[in-house]
Amino acid sequence: MNDNAVHVRGLRKAYGGNPAVDGLDLTISTGEVFGLLGPNGAGKSTTVEILEGHRTRDAGEVAVLGRDPGRPDRPWRSRIGIVWQNDVAPGELTVRETVRHFARYYPAPRDPDEVIELVGLSEKADARITALSGGQRRRVDVALGVVGRPELLFLDEPTTGFDPAARRQFWDLIRLLARDGTTILLTSHYLDEVEALAGRLAVIARGRVIAEGAPSSLAGRAGKTATVAWTDDEGRHELRTDSPTGTVAALGRRFSGEVPELTVTRPSLEDVYLDLIRGTEGSEERPS
Amino acid sequence: MTITESAPAALARPVRAPGTLRLGLARGGIEIKQFFRARDAVVFNFALPAVLMVLFATIFKDRIPDAGGVTVSQLYVAAMIAAGLMTTSFSSLAIGIAQERDEGTLRRLRGMPMPRASYFIGKVLLVLVTGVSETVVLLIVGVSFYHLHLPGSALKWFDFAWVFLLGLTACTLTGIAASSVPRNAKSAAPVIQLPFLVLQFISGIYIAVNTIPKGLLAVGAWFPLKWMAQGFRGVFLPDAAKSLEAAHAWEYGRIAMVLGAWCVVGLLLCLTTFRWKTRRDG
Numbered sequence: 203m204n205d206n207a208v209h210v211r212g213l214r215k216a217y218g219g220n221p222a223v224d225g226l227d228l229t230i231s232t233g234e235v236f237g238l239l240g241p242n243g244a245g246k247s248t249t250v251e252i253l254e255g256h257r258t259r260d261a262g263e264v265a266v267l268g269r270d271p272g273r274p275d276r277p278w279r280s281r282i283g284i285v286w287q288n289d290v291a292p293g294e295l296t297v298r299e300t301v302r303h304f305a306r307y308y309p310a311p312r313d314p315d316e317v318i319e320l321v322g323l324s325e326k327a328d329a330r331i332t333a334l335s336g337g338q339r340r341r342v343d344v345a346l347g348v349v350g351r352p353e354l355l356f357l358d359e360p361t362t363g364f365d366p367a368a369r370r371q372f373w374d375l376i377r378l379l380a381r382d383g384t385t386i387l388l389t390s391h392y393l394d395e396v397e398a399l400a401g402r403l404a405v406i407a408r409g410r411v412i413a414e415g416a417p418s419s420l421a422g423r424a425g426k427t428a429t430v431a432w433t434d435d436e437g438r439h440e441l442r443t444d445s446p447t448g449t450v451a452a453l454g455r456r457f458s459g460e461v462p463e464l465t466v467t468r469p470s471l472e473d474v475y476l477d478l479i480r481g482t483e484g485s486e487e488r489p490s
Numbered sequence: 491m492t493i494t495e496s497a498p499a500a501l502a503r504p505v506r507a508p509g510t511l512r513l514g515l516a517r518g519g520i521e522i523k524q525f526f527r528a529r530d531a532v533v534f535n536f537a538l539p540a541v542l543m544v545l546f547a548t549i550f551k552d553r554i555p556d557a558g559g560v561t562v563s564q565l566y567v568a569a570m571i572a573a574g575l576m577t578t579s580f581s582s583l584a585i586g587i588a589q590e591r592d593e594g595t596l597r598r599l600r601g602m603p604m605p606r607a608s609y610f611i612g613k614v615l616l617v618l619v620t621g622v623s624e625t626v627v628l629l630i631v632g633v634s635f636y637h638l639h640l641p642g643s644a645l646k647w648f649d650f651a652w653v654f655l656l657g658l659t660a661c662t663l664t665g666i667a668a669s670s671v672p673r674n675a676k677s678a679a680p681v682i683q684l685p686f687l688v689l690q691f692i693s694g695i696y697i698a699v700n701t702i703p704k705g706l707l708a709v710g711a712w713f714p715l716k717w718m719a720q721g722f723r724g725v726f727l728p729d730a731a732k733s734l735e736a737a738h739a740w741e742y743g744r745i746a747m748v749l750g751a752w753c754v755v756g757l758l759l760c761l762t763t764f765r766w767k768t769r770r771d772g
Binding site for chain 2: 254255256276277279280282284286288291293294295299303304306307308309330346350
């Protein structure tokens with residue numbers, strides 16, 4: 203159909219008459235790391251599950267890797283990887299046995315031991331999955347998602363339950379995969395994670411995309427007023443200005459040198475996001 | 491931490507995907523490995539029929555009059571082999587698959603390039619291995635302690651083999667179909683075990699076939715278990731024991747018919763009702 207990894211136009215899905223996805227458009231280019239944000243119940247999970255070939259749609263034009271995910275077949279499935287929101291069921295197999303087994307499903311898998319190292323489980327490779335911590339099981343999930351060398355990887359809340367160090371390690375892994383040419387669709391509640399990883403993102407609310415762009419420029423974030431703050435004898439001062447550089451220069455002259463506790467901040471992704479979804483919460487469809 | 495010598499993802503294709511049978515064998519391998527590593531389940535699945543066999547065959551061991559010297563213990567041993575076979579096929583699949591569905595294991599598998607048939611081949615291999623092991627355990631106990639005689643003729647072994655395989659097939663298929671009945675993993679065991687327990691009573695497993703009320707046995711006769719037990723009695727007991735059966739015969743023709751019919755019914759149920767997702771997954 204076209205060269206985009208994901209192409210969605212006018213996607214609709216309702217549960218019992220309540221629209222969960224309501225005319226959603228989305229385009230993800232090949233090789234992109236794309237973030238999907240939105241409050242619970244916004245239609246995020248429904249959208250992702252339709253793209254993964256796990257849910258039927260009511261209407262709309264959808265192509266994932268050039269194919270209709272409503273009619274998934276084996277060759278198509280071997281080109282996508284999925285990291286599910288819930289943990290892998292604890293089994294009696296070891297990490298190595300599990301990754302090795304599932305690697306066999308794919309025509310051109312990655313080396314299982316390499317994948318285990320990639321997700322940082324080399325030391326636990328011979329431990330049974332029942333003996334792993336929640337965060338370690340999550341990494342098994344990630345290993346199973348990437349072992350087939352997918353062209354498109356779905357990551358649904360991948361780092362929930364990770365400690366900060368494990369999250370950083372996971373981010374490195376995602377960057378590595380992206381550099382390798384993998385297209386990645388990431389949904390996350392952690393805005394810093396999306397900001398760190400995604401080249402572009404979309405905010406979904408009430409089943410539609412309400413904003414789309416690079417994290418740094420989402421909803422005019424780059425152009426917005428900055429806040430310059432500093433401290434003097436009278437206490438803390440905050441000044442909202444369109445010309446922060448000039449303000450800082452003026453402050454520099456006033457203090458003739460260092461400005462005490464100087465900060466220049468622009469609205470964070472979180473500020474912009476919360477602004478965007480304000481008033482759109484409380485939609486009635488099922489939670490994601 | 492590097493991905494060595496991997497070409498851009500898109501260039502690695504297309505390569506021939508592994509075959510359905512090969513993946514089925516691989517699935518069978520991990521199913522069996524998982525089964526035998528879960529010690530509690532092994533103990534429960536394997537020991538329960540053996541423990542029940544020992545209990546019943548020890549408590550009730552009188553010689554039955556006019557039945558060629560057959561003891562009640564021998565009846566129990568033959569019947570318990572049938573029940574053990576149904577436990578390893580019907581109930582373990584019905585409960586196991588219901589749990590896999592609820593835990594999302596099935597949905598996960600469907601997200602991978604796995605031919606559906608490979609999953610079922612794996613389950614069949616699991617049932618074959620566990621069913622054969624269970625039967626061997628029960629035969630050893632029966633022969634060692636309860637005067638069970640292994641069949642002396644090739645014909646009897648042949649009867650044993652086809653009753654075993656046909657019964658196992660029927661129970662495997664109905665077990666896969668029954669896995670759709672429990673609504674979640676927690677309810678799976680009680681929802682499956684209770685009717686199975688009742689079925690064992692009315693199929694002449696716990697109550698010897700010559701003492702169970704005829705009306706109850708007639709209900710049991712609609713299901714495979716009664717016929718499997720009857721077929722095994724015909725193999726392991728002397729022919730004079732025919733007199734204990736409701737029809738005063740082993741009825742191998744009818745056994746084949748009923749078990750064959752359940753294979754067909756089970757297959758149709760599997761094909762029409764099997765779900766990879768839970769109801770709430772839509």
